[in-house]
Amino acid sequence: MADELIRMENISKSYGRVRALEQVNLTVHQKEIVGLLGDNGAGKSTLIKVLSGAVPATSGDIYIRGRKVNIRSTTDAIANKIETIYQDSALVTQLSIARNLFLGREPIKGPRFLNRLDHHKMNQVADELLKRVGISKNIPSSTPIGSLSGGERQAVAIARAMHFDSDLIILDEPTNNLGVAETQGVLRFVRNARDSGHSCIFIAHNIHHVFQVVDRIVVMRRGRVVADDIDPKKSSVKEVEQVITGMSDEEVRAAVS
Amino acid sequence: MIRRLVAKPEFGPLVLLIAELVVFWSINHDFLSPLNISNTLAFTVELGLIALAMTLLMTSGEFDLSVGSLFGFAPVLMWTLFNSGVTSLPTAFVIGLIVAGLIGLVNGVLVTHLKIPSFLVTLGMLLVVRGTALFVTSGFPQRTWIAGDHWLAQLLVGDFYVGPFRIYMSLFWFIVVVIILGYVLTETKFGNWIQASGGNANAARARGVNVERTKVALFVLSAMMAAFAGIISSIRTSAANPNSGTGYELEVIAMVVIGGTALTGGRGTIIGTVMGIFILRVMRNGIVLIGVPGLAYNIFIGAIILGMMALHSALERRHQSGT
Numbered sequence: 001m002a003d004e005l006i007r008m009e010n011i012s013k014s015y016g017r018v019r020a021l022e023q024v025n026l027t028v029h030q031k032e033i034v035g036l037l038g039d040n041g042a043g044k045s046t047l048i049k050v051l052s053g054a055v056p057a058t059s060g061d062i063y064i065r066g067r068k069v070n071i072r073s074t075t076d077a078i079a080n081k082i083e084t085i086y087q088d089s090a091l092v093t094q095l096s097i098a099r100n101l102f103l104g105r106e107p108i109k110g111p112r113f114l115n116r117l118d119h120h121k122m123n124q125v126a127d128e129l130l131k132r133v134g135i136s137k138n139i140p141s142s143t144p145i146g147s148l149s150g151g152e153r154q155a156v157a158i159a160r161a162m163h164f165d166s167d168l169i170i171l172d173e174p175t176n177n178l179g180v181a182e183t184q185g186v187l188r189f190v191r192n193a194r195d196s197g198h199s200c201i202f203i204a205h206n207i208h209h210v211f212q213v214v215d216r217i218v219v220m221r222r223g224r225v226v227a228d229d230i231d232p233k234k235s236s237v238k239e240v241e242q243v244i245t246g247m248s249d250e251e252v253r254a255a256v257s
Numbered sequence: 258m259i260r261r262l263v264a265k266p267e268f269g270p271l272v273l274l275i276a277e278l279v280v281f282w283s284i285n286h287d288f289l290s291p292l293n294i295s296n297t298l299a300f301t302v303e304l305g306l307i308a309l310a311m312t313l314l315m316t317s318g319e320f321d322l323s324v325g326s327l328f329g330f331a332p333v334l335m336w337t338l339f340n341s342g343v344t345s346l347p348t349a350f351v352i353g354l355i356v357a358g359l360i361g362l363v364n365g366v367l368v369t370h371l372k373i374p375s376f377l378v379t380l381g382m383l384l385v386v387r388g389t390a391l392f393v394t395s396g397f398p399q400r401t402w403i404a405g406d407h408w409l410a411q412l413l414v415g416d417f418y419v420g421p422f423r424i425y426m427s428l429f430w431f432i433v434v435v436i437i438l439g440y441v442l443t444e445t446k447f448g449n450w451i452q453a454s455g456g457n458a459n460a461a462r463a464r465g466v467n468v469e470r471t472k473v474a475l476f477v478l479s480a481m482m483a484a485f486a487g488i489i490s491s492i493r494t495s496a497a498n499p500n501s502g503t504g505y506e507l508e509v510i511a512m513v514v515i516g517g518t519a520l521t522g523g524r525g526t527i528i529g530t531v532m533g534i535f536i537l538r539v540m541r542n543g544i545v546l547i548g549v550p551g552l553a554y555n556i557f558i559g560a561i562i563l564g565m566m567a568l569h570s571a572l573e574r575r576h577q578s579g580t
Binding site: 075095099104114117 | 441444445446447448449450452453455456457459460461462463464465466519523524
């Protein structure tokens with residue numbers, strides 16, 4: 001196994017009296033795709049929000065490459081090279097691909113006071129990134145995001161994370177509402193990101209998608225991690241489903257009958 | 258090539274403006290006479306200055322209803338200070354702009370930090386500012402004709418002839434502002450932030466864009482530009498009337514929207530706004546020249562707004578579907 005990248009230790013999160021996370025430990029290694037699974041309310045989203053700085057943990061520590069870090073905001077997370085791609089991709093649909101890729105970190109040319117965008121550099125890098133992430137169609141980087149399909153938007157978001165050398169890319173339901181071909185495209189983009197040296201946490205309700213792309217599966221139930229080393233090559237979808245629900249075949253049948 | 262041209266938000270306004278010019282000129286040839294063009298340009302650019310700043314603000318997803326009252330208030334403040342001998346004319350001018358900027362700052366802070374919709378904040382500010390202007394002056398206009406040949410008056414609204422055309426300096430300021438704000442919106446990092454703030458504020462924030470500060474800066478710009486336009490207008494017309502600018506806010510917003518800037522934010526165009534400004538002002542001037550009663554003006558403006566919205570919506574849908 002490669003070196004450890006992220007370690008979340010004893011993370012707890014309470015919303016009033018509700019304990020959303022209870023002493024959760026999660027480790028992600030370098031160049032590893034971890035599938036995070038769990039039923040609704042299992043705590044996946046809360047855990048990801050803590051890691052991406054969207055909500056602070058009530059207690060617990062986060063380490064990056066063994067160094068303790070303090071992540072209290074999304075800006076802190078980005079500064080620590082953690083990029084989160086939500087379902088809506090956090091893109092501005094009216095802006096072009098190139099403008100979205102560099103939003104907040106736009107390259108400037110000429111005197112600083114002119115604040116002038118370096119369009120040439122933005123378009124050049126955007127075109128290269130789109131190729132690197134694996135978009136097969138020839139889409140000009142000046143295309144507005146609103147004209148792209150759901151899968152292409154995910155590709156742009158992944159490309160952005162890759163360009164700014166994020167160590168960890170968190171993908172929250174990236175294949176939601178996508179067709180079969182689009183889903184395969186997104187899974188390919190995720191694999192390309194790993195092959196380029198990035199680690200990923202992949203969250204999806206569709207276990208089949210998770211099995212196709214991840215190196216290891218972590219399962220959460222009722223705010224706790226109940227399994228953290230499931231090898232998708234050695235386990236079946238059914239076995240993982242049982243870990244997620246905590247029920248045997250008989251119990252599942254009884255519950256649905 | 259043609260398809261790309263048609264898909265641009267400025268295309269519809271351009272066609273409409275050309276159609277207006279052709280129709281009015283064919284009915285009354287005096288429409289394009291030097292005298293009529295000079296007269297139309299004089300006030301058009303004053304209102305246009307407000308519309309240009311409003312374009313940036315609306316692109317960021319907000320709008321400002323207090324601009325009309327600031328158009329009336331700033332010159333009243335400036336001329337009250339000057340006429341009472343408190344300050345020199347240039348100092349009064351700067352104070353007028355600074356006070357307007359502070360009013361814009363208050364608008365911006367209330368909208369971004371207290372999360373009150375800009376409609377409510379600026380509507381309230383409209384009443385406060387207009388009420389102050391009326392209270393300070395007891396409803397009477399301030400004397401401005403003493404500006405005469407003062408260098409500041411000449412710099413702001415001095416007139417000269419280019420051939421048969423009487424041109425005011427305000428046209429020069431308008432062109433300067435068009436170039437600067439057009440550059441800011443499309444060519445700068447700040448322009449990218451303006452569009453992102455209006456298009457998807459959460460996404461912009463997640464990328465480290467200071468959405469709140471961006472919007473506050475645009476509220477300040479909008480207020481100061483309204484004050485600047487009001488001061489220019491007061492010198493040109495030799496009257497600082499506390500009631501002037503009433504209703505301008507809606508006309509300005511209509512200019513911006515007709516030009517192709519999205520009311521919901523995220524997309525804006527300065528060139529489109531320039532066309533929107535001329536579409537409305539040419540319409541106002543043209544219908545009088547061809548003999549349509551001036552009171553019917555709003556019927557045409559309303560129809561133009563509805564027609565342009567339908568056109569923009571259709572183009573947007575085509576654009577989104579990739580056809």
